[in-house]
Amino acid sequence: TALWFSLFPSELFSLTFSTEDSSVPPVFVQKGKDVLLDVDNVTEGFNLFVWRLEKESLSLVAFGRDGTSQISPAYTGRIDIPDNKKYSVILKNLQETDSRVYSARETTDDGDSTLVQHNIIVQDVVSPVQLELNSVSSSSHSCNVTLTCSTADSHISSTFRCIDQKCDQDGGNQSEITNSSSTLQVYLSNVTVICKHRNQVSSTEDRTDIQHVCSQLTGRSERDSTKCEHTGWIL
Numbered sequence: 055t056a057l058w059f060s061l062f063p064s065e066l067f068s069l070t071f072s073t074e075d076s077s078v079p080p081v082f083v084q085k086g087k088d089v090l091l092d093v094d095n096v097t098e099g100f101n102l103f104v105w106r107l108e109k110e111s112l113s114l115v116a117f118g119r120d121g122t123s124q125i126s127p128a129y130t131g132r133i134d135i136p137d138n139k140k141y142s143v144i145l146k147n148l149q150e151t152d153s154r155v156y157s158a159r160e161t162t163d164d165g166d167s168t169l170v171q172h173n174i175i176v177q178d179v180v181s182p183v184q185l186e187l188n189s190v191s192s193s194s195h196s197c198n199v200t201l202t203c204s205t206a207d208s209h210i211s212s213t214f215r216c217i218d219q220k221c222d223q224d225g226g227n228q229s230e231i232t233n234s235s236s237t238l239q240v241y242l243s244n245v246t247v248i249c250k251h252r253n254q255v256s257s258t259e260d261r262t263d264i265q266h267v268c269s270q271l272t273g274r275s276e277r278d279s280t281k282c283e284h285t286g287w288i289l
């Protein structure tokens with residue numbers, strides 16, 4: 055147990071969430087999913103091999119030379135060791151606080167070395183979006199429409215001006231980064247306004263045809279009610 059006192063000091067239980075910047079390219083994982091921490095060049099006859107959090111120097115799991123492994127109390131139930139991949143481990147049910155750099159460290163008679171690092175970034179799926187009509191002003195051949203693209207904690211208003219069948223967006227594509235690092239964007243594709251919310255693991259969108267709002271653009275005498283399609287998917 056002396057080994058475990060040195061591998062798992064008490065700071066382990068007072069971890070605070072921090073976003074790490076790192077030169078290691080990030081791997082984005084959806085919250086609740088699992089990730090494989092892969093290593094394939096562990097030296098034969100090592101003395102100790104551990105997976106640890108890079109910044110905190112704290113271990114998740116340690117392997118001895120005889121192939122035995124011990125999982126840190128803080129990660130009990132959260133780590134699987136696949137039978138077919140020696141020394142690679144699966145970290146399960148990822149939460150935002152698991153967004154960290156994980157290092158594979160081995161100790162041999164020649165000293166310590168890092169074999170591989172995984173920069174894991176956990177993201178929740180993005181919230182749904184909704185396009186809402188703020189105002190419409192139309193004449194026989196032109197129509198100006200202002201719509202708001204909104205999601206839980208963010209929104210963008212944008213104006214579209216149409217002359218006959220040709221529409222333009224004031225200021226072009228508009229987008230913003232939300233507080234949860236997702237992108238909210240509203241843009242025009244032909245005569246369809248698309249409101250899109252996305253991050254690296256998911257995307258939701260809502261769209262409206264301007265023709266539904268500006269009835270004269272299609273020569274209809276009566277205006278259709280704005281028709282919105284709500285879709286969401288996970289990449």
Ligand SMILES: *[C@@H]1O[C@H](CO)[C@@H](O)[C@H](O)[C@H]1NC(C)=O
Nearest residue numbers: 093094095096167168169170
């Ligand atoms: C181990 O393999 C990784 C790639 O998987 C490589 O970047 C690293 O340099 C290797 N380390 C050693 C000590 O061989």
Ligand SMILES: *[C@@H]1O[C@H](CO)[C@@H](O)[C@H](O)[C@H]1NC(C)=O
Nearest residue numbers: 191192193194196197198215
């Ligand atoms: C739409 O906006 C343009 C530019 O501001 C304006 O010239 C035009 O009169 C507007 N059209 C309507 C129907 O309100």
Ligand SMILES: *[C@@H]1O[C@H](CO)[C@@H](O)[C@H](O)[C@H]1NC(C)=O
Nearest residue numbers: 205206207208209232233234
């Ligand atoms: C985004 O975060 C900032 C700083 O934490 C806060 O002041 C602001 O109200 C937040 N914006 C939204 C839309 O939640």
Ligand SMILES: *[C@@H]1O[C@H](CO)[C@@H](O)[C@H](O)[C@H]1NC(C)=O
Nearest residue numbers: 226227228239240241242243
């Ligand atoms: C606006 O953004 C969309 C989606 O990223 C893209 O397909 C489209 O080409 C962009 N349009 C312009 C004018 O930049």
Ligand SMILES: *[C@@H]1O[C@H](CO)[C@@H](O)[C@H](O)[C@H]1NC(C)=O
Nearest residue numbers: 219243244245246263265272
């Ligand atoms: C744009 O919409 C018009 C009217 O619906 C259609 O005739 C035309 O083919 C569309 N153009 C493109 C590039 O989708």
